[in-house]
Amino acid sequence: MPGLLHTEEGTTTRLYAAIAAEFVCSFLFAFIGGAALGSSAAAANGIALAVLVYVAANVSGGHLNPAVTVATLVTGHTSVARGLAYIVAQTAGCVLAAGMHILLIPKAHDVGCFAPNGISLGQVFGWEAIMTFLLVVTIYSVAVGQPDFGVMGPLAIGLAVWAAALTGGGFTGAALNPARFLGPAIVFGCGWGAAPAYIFAELLGGVAGAVISWPLYGTGLQFGRWAD
Amino acid sequence: MPGLLHTEEGTTTRLYAAIAAEFVCSFLFAFIGGAALGSSAAAANGIALAVLVYVAANVSGGHLNPAVTVATLVTGHTSVARGLAYIVAQTAGCVLAAGMHILLIPKAHDVGCFAPNGISLGQVFGWEAIMTFLLVVTIYSVAVGQPDFGVMGPLAIGLAVWAAALTGGGFTGAALNPARFLGPAIVFGCGWGAAPAYIFAELLGGVAGAVISWPLYGTGLQFGRWAD
Amino acid sequence: MPGLLHTEEGTTTRLYAAIAAEFVCSFLFAFIGGAALGSSAAAANGIALAVLVYVAANVSGGHLNPAVTVATLVTGHTSVARGLAYIVAQTAGCVLAAGMHILLIPKAHDVGCFAPNGISLGQVFGWEAIMTFLLVVTIYSVAVGQPDFGVMGPLAIGLAVWAAALTGGGFTGAALNPARFLGPAIVFGCGWGAAPAYIFAELLGGVAGAVISWPLYGTGLQFGRWAD
Amino acid sequence: MPGLLHTEEGTTTRLYAAIAAEFVCSFLFAFIGGAALGSSAAAANGIALAVLVYVAANVSGGHLNPAVTVATLVTGHTSVARGLAYIVAQTAGCVLAAGMHILLIPKAHDVGCFAPNGISLGQVFGWEAIMTFLLVVTIYSVAVGQPDFGVMGPLAIGLAVWAAALTGGGFTGAALNPARFLGPAIVFGCGWGAAPAYIFAELLGGVAGAVISWPLYGTGLQFGRWAD
Incomplete structure (x- = not known):
């Protein structure tokens, strides 16, 4: 895979470019994915993510998701400093997307917000954990x-x-991504009651998905072409 | 193809990893695919299977389906011991998915069940055999x-x-996979009257699809990079 | 491209395998694509064709369509004898699919039939020619x-x-393929009044699509890895 | 990437072939994409564009969009003379598509026209700029x-x-392409009041998308395999 999950250490300039890529691509992902409606939402989010991982892969590794960044921290593929910078950039990108929705969509008072739909917070936790896994x-x-x-x-x-x-979109909105949850939550004030269920589930599911790769594939540091 | 249908013999650890991959990926496939509704179901099942064959290919060969495993048994690409272990793992993964549906979906008394829709059992047999072929x-x-x-x-x-x-989804639900049929059938008790039509058709169609590869491509053992 | 449009000459056995692949894959394409309904039809036909060209490419070149075979005859990539055999196999596969629809779909008196929908035969000709092009x-x-x-x-x-x-599906049903038109027409007797508009348009559009490749890419025989 | 954005200088014949490819493929893109309706429109346009970039990539680089051509002018990958010829060919292809819609679709008085749907011209500018970016x-x-x-x-x-x-289709129709806007505007006289918002936004978004590649990837002339 060209660049996927790969973070090329080197000059500070490259690190800044990686953080910029996480910011710009998270913005575009949340701008397109967050405003998609109804039966279009699943395709819009999945296709937009595929495109933006192509865009970011060679620059930042294409995380675009704090759950992915935390998982790569746990498996030793991302340093703590880089990981924190990525998470800030991802969340800022999603906040900007929600702000842009206010400018570009009439009556955009809850665009991109996540909320349980007929299920309990415990069930939200289960869905988001399994989907992020x-x-x-x-x-x-x-x-x-x-x-x-x-x-x-x-x-x-x-x-x-x-x-x-x-x-899962019909039950939780299918966030799978703490930054996607936090962007509209910060801008519109929506969904805070369910925030722990979404965010902890996503982090837990993401770390579990990374850790299970050890028995299946061996550790990435042995097999991979990653550096950080 | 990296790993597809390829089962790398070697240590017992690799065999355990392969069985674990069949279990985990069959669970995820049945969890996502089995709960998809209406016009989303075909895309959800097809896309989820593609993703999970990517996940499992390098570990187990990515069967995720007893009809596939039986077909590879017939063509000599999988040993009987490995094949039986795979089938148990696939079915257990689908049972777990149905159990998880009970936990995570309100009133989930028939999620993922298959039943004929306006057609006879003989017609179910025809559809499932051709689709699995x-x-x-x-x-x-x-x-x-x-x-x-x-x-x-x-x-x-x-x-x-x-x-x-x-x-075919409108006629049979499009199982194409005995484990996907058996998971909800075991957990919810649904569909047993049609079980032979589904399961025998899938096994027959799968074996026929494998056997026809001989005249078209030559035998896999000659051409392939498989081992078992 | 592994095998795409490639027809490997050699033993008579290989030729029989190629004809068999055209028959089996045209059957599967027409069986799945012809019975798809409404908003599913475009995706079902496009996805099924992609899959079946993967299946047939290494054996027959994956034509699955008399308009494609005739185009390759004109550009010298297929011999007349092979081309005629392919067209018979493609049409027979589509006839078998329509027969199977009778067996497996209740009240299947016009499954897979093509007919103009609110447009003239001249407009059918234009749509089918451009789409096949x-x-x-x-x-x-x-x-x-x-x-x-x-x-x-x-x-x-x-x-x-x-x-x-x-x-174009809303106007003509989007055949793009004389065998797909002829299969249900022969079995159900439907659509014969529009048959010339469909079939000649498809052949014309297909040949035009092949011939325009000369100024754009040079002749295939110079560039390609084809043999026949 | 075979040929993508790659414009092979050489004989005048190759340049003519490139211009012809931009014309023919822009026609096909606008013919298929412009007449797609409702929930099919996004998929029809995206899929048709993917196919036609495959078709044109090796001949012209597969721009099919004046916003792309202008962006490559700014980054020095296309010469002014070639760029102007491409833009004329792209627009002419879209005009031809609109003319063909008149011939082949009953009551085609506004097929393929773009207009804001419940948003202001400033909001159109924002959507089109971000999407083209x-x-x-x-x-x-x-x-x-x-x-x-x-x-x-x-x-x-x-x-x-x-x-x-x-x-974005629900807000602006999702043109992302000045030629796609101009084709039906010229033929049907539709949308001229919004034309500056669409076209300037697309050119601005396109150039911004190209220029941002410099800090992320370095300049294309250093990295790439392009010539012009």
């Missing part, structure tokens, strides 16, 4: 498994979100 | 034909289910 | 252009039908 | 980033339009 196990599989799946990696990652959102 | 002939084509289709293999396999389910 | 120019581009698009070829071919059918 | 940043990423994404490039480009149109 699927997302992160996909990321590790296409990037760590040898031989890898090369140029198909970003598409497979987007397809994981598309499939998850087709089913 | 399509699935397995696709698997063999992308993995056995030389030159192969490399990283596109898992996507093509998922697309086969997507297309089949768009048409 | 798009299909065949795509086939030649991904297989003849150098460097080629490798394993993406069959997917691009299926996507061409998917896009065309999303738009 | 997404499209062009995708193009540069898949073609300039090293290692590149090879045969997936045209698909990623089409997916960018598909995702954007799923969300």
Whole structure:
């Protein structure tokens, strides 16, 4: 996979470019995905994510999601400093997207907000954890498994979100991403009661998806072409 | 194709990892695919299968379906011991998915169940046999034909289910997979009257799809990079 | 591209395998695509075609369409004898699919039939010619252009039908394929009044799509890896 | 990427072939994409664009959009003379498509026209600029980033339009392309009041998407395999 999950250390300029890519691509992902409605939402989010992982992969590794960044912290593929910078950039991108929705969509008082739909917070936790687990196990599989799946990696990652959102979207809105949850929550003040259920589930599911790659593929540091 | 249908013999650890991959990925496939509703179901199942074959391919070969495992038994690509372990793991994964549906979906008394919709059991047999034939002939084509289709293999396999389910989903629910049928049947007690029609059709269609690869491509053991 | 449009001469056995692949895959394409309904039809046909071109590419070149076979006759990539055998096999596969629809679908008196929907026969001719032109120019581009698009070829071919059918499906049903038109016409007796408009348009559009590849890419025999 | 954004200088014949490819493929893109209706429109446009970038990539670089051509002018990948010829060819192709819609669609008095849907012209500007930025940043990423994404490039480009149109289609119709706007505007006289908002936004968004590739990837002339 060209650049996927790969963070090339080197000059400070490259680090700034990586953070900028996480910011810009998270903005675009949340701007397109957050405003998609009804039966279009699953496809819009999955396809937009695939495209933006292609865009960011060679610059930042294409995380675009704090749950992914935390998972790569746990498995030692991202340093703490870089990880924190990514998470700030991802969340700022999603905040900007919500702000742009206010400017560009009439009566945009809750665009992109997540809320349980007829299920309990415990059930939200289960759905978001399993769906984020699927997302992160996909990321590790296409990037760590040898031989890898090369140029198909970003598409497979987007397809994981598309499939998850087709089913889970009706129950939780299918966030799978703390930054996507926090962007509209910060701007519109929506969803804070459910925030712990969403965010802890996503972090837990993401870390579990990364850790399970160890027995399946061996550790990424052995197999991979990553550096940080 | 990296790992597709490929089962790397070696340590017992690798075998355990393969069985674990079949269990985890069958669970995720049935969890996402089984709870998808209406016009989303075909896409959710096809896309989820593509993603999970990417995930499992390098570990277990990515069968995720007893009809596929039985077909590879017949063509000599999987040993009987491994095949039985895979089938148990696949079915257990689908049972777990149905159990998780009870926990995470309100009033989930028949989530993921299959039943004929306005057609006879004989017609169910025909649809499921032809659709599973399509699935397995696709698997063999992308993995056995030389030159192969490399990283596109898992996507093509998922697309086969997507297309089949768009048409056949309205008649049979488009199971194409005995484990997917058995998971909800065991947990919810649904569909047992139609079970033989579904399961025998899928096994027959799958074996036929594998056997037809002999005259078309030669035998896989000659062409392939498989071991078991 | 592994095998796409490629017909490997050699033993008579290989020729029989190629004809068998055209028959089996045309049957599966018409069986799945012909019975798809409403808003599912475009996706079902495009995705099924992509899958079946993956299946047949290494054996027969993956024509699955008399308009494609005639185009390759005109550009010298297929011999007359092979071309005639392919066309018979393609049409027989579509006839078998319509017969199977009778067995497996209740009240299947016009499954898969094509008819103009609110447009004239001249307009049918225009739509079918332009859509088949798009299909065949795509086939030649991904297989003849150098460097080629490798394993993406069959997917691009299926996507061409998917896009065309999303738009043109509402006007003509989006056949793009004389065998697909003839299968249900022979079995159910439907559509014969419009048959010349469909079939001549498809043949004309297909040949035009092949011939335009000469000024764009040079002749296929110079660039390609084809034999016949 | 085979040929993507790549314009091979050489004989005048090659230049004519490139201009012809931009004309023919822009016609097909506007013919299929412009007549797609309702919930089919996003998929039809994104998929058709992916297919036609595959078709044109090896001949013209596959711009099919004046916003893309202007962006490559700014970054020095296309000469002024070639760029002007491409823009004329793209617009002429879209005009021809609108004319063909008159012939082939009953009561086609506004097929393919773009107009704001419940938003202001300023909001149209924002949507079209951001969506075209997404499209062009995708193009540069898949073609300039090293290692590149090879045969997936045209698909990623089409997916960018598909995702954007799923969300933005309801507000602006999701043109992202001055030629697509101008074709029906010239033929049917529609949309001229909004023309500056659409066209300037698309050019601005496209150039911004190209320029941002400099800090992220370095300049294309350093990294790329382009010539002009």
